[in-house]
Amino acid sequence: MISPxxxxxxxxxxxxxxxxxxxxYLILRPAVGGIAPPPERLKLWDRVFGRFFLWVWGAVLLLPATGYALIAEQYGGxxxxxxxxxxxHGLGWIMNGLYIYLFFAPYQAFRKAVAGEDWPTGAASLNTIRRIVATNLALxxxxxxxxxxxxxxxWIPGS
Ligand code: HEM
Structure with missing residues (x-):
């Protein structure tokens, strides 16, 4: 009943x-790269992150919760x-850890920089966010x- x-x-x-x-990463970033000048681009990413990261928090909470429910019901632990x-499980927690770091360190620095119109700091934080997102996308x-x-x-032992 829980599994479906x-x-x-x-x-x-x-x-x-x-x-x-x-x-x-693969569509929006290259598409806006050549169009918007740097301050506008950083403001755009600020708005994109503000919306997307709410959904990511939902995923970060739901994936382990539903994964553990499946492990309990399907495999008895x-x-x-x-x-x-x-x-x-291991890769999921690496992804969660990277996201939590991204949210509380470079993303907060990025928001502060955009609010204060400090574009060089904003661009540096955005670059860190970009690298973490690339890693999490691959994972x-x-x-x-x-x-x-x-x-x-x-055919794999342990399966
Ligand atoms: C704490 C982390 C996680 C746990 C404990 C977990 C656990 C599970 C379990 C038990 C299943 C059922 C597998 C089976 O019986 O063959 C499953 C399926 C799946 N998981 Fe995870 N998972 C976790 C994180 C993730 C993450 C981070 C992703 C992707 C980004 C992911 C993607 C999937 C997918 C696509 C399926 C197949 C669903 C289906 O079509 O049946 N999981 N997971």
């Missing part, structure tokens, strides 16, 4: 977070969980592929 709901929410949370990073679930794509395909890894 938890699986649906888990997949949606992964989709929104990873899909949002994919769009921001971590001891009975297959190898791909352990990989997803998120790998983790989603592991989560969705792992049940078919019968």
């Amino acid at each position: 709901l938890a699986t649906g929410l888990h997949a949606l949370a992964a989709l929104i977070w990873v899909g949002g990073m994919f769009f921001a 971590f001891a009975g969980a297959p190898i791909h679930v352990h990989w997803m 998120g794509l790998i983790t989603a592929a592991i989560g969705a395909s792992g049940r078919y890894w019968g």
